[in-house]
Amino acid sequence: MSQISAKEAPHLQQIDLTTLNLQQLSTLKQQLDQELNLFQESLTSLKMAQTKFQNSGECLEKISPDLEGRSILVPLTGSMYVPGKLVDVNNVIIDIGTRYYAQKDIESGKDYFKRKINFVTEQMEKIQVLGLEKSKIRDAVVEVMEIKMQNQTA
Numbered sequence: 001m002s003q004i005s006a007k008e009a010p011h012l013q014q015i016d017l018t019t020l021n022l023q024q025l026s027t028l029k030q031q032l033d034q035e036l037n038l039f040q041e042s043l044t045s046l047k048m049a050q051t052k053f054q055n056s057g058e059c060l061e062k063i064s065p066d067l068e069g070r071s072i073l074v075p076l077t078g079s080m081y082v083p084g085k086l087v088d089v090n091n092v093i094i095d096i097g098t099r100y101y102a103q104k105d106i107e108s109g110k111d112y113f114k115r116k117i118n119f120v121t122e123q124m125e126k127i128q129v130l131g132l133e134k135s136k137i138r139d140a141v142v143e144v145m146e147i148k149m150q151n152q153t154a
Contacts, residue, residue: 017140017141017144018144021148022145022148025141025144025148028141029138029141029142029145032134032137032138032141033138036131036135039127039130039134040131043128043131046120046124046127047124049116049120050117050120050121050124053113053116053117053120054113054117056094056113057110057113057114057117060092060106060110060113061110063086063089063092063106064089065090068086068087068088069085070085070086071085072084072085072086089106090105091103091105091106092104092105092109094109094112
């Protein structure tokens with residue numbers, strides 16, 4: 001429990017935590033805390049993106065041919081809408097990022113959002129695995145720090 005192993009990253013070396021002094025352990029712990037915070041922020045951002053893609057996909061599910069000609073509110077921003085009419089219920093314009101838009105038919109739009117949801121979900125899973133590994137390493141560092149502090153006071 002006092003070593004950091006490099007199971008999946010052979011280019012990294014093993015560090016015996018017991019050979020580090022308290023200052024080095026403290027620095028390592030701070031670095032791991034920063035990385036864990038970054039992972040948490042990334043997960044939050046990805047969860048927001050995942051929710052937006054899911055909402056967009058659900059909106060496409062609600063579009064049907066009998067809605068043609070109906071009045072709707074078109075979002076310009078998160079809080080501002082303008083009145084509009086559905087003229088073409090077979091095609092939609094999708095925001096694909098960085099102010100680029102693509103016209104797609106409904107089925108292609110649904111497929112696009114499913115692919116984006118799957119991609120974001122995979123990225124979230126990867127980050128969660130990395131976060132668990134970093135958390136285990138951090139716990140080992142804290143354990144060694146506590147042992148060293150107990151030895152100093154004894």
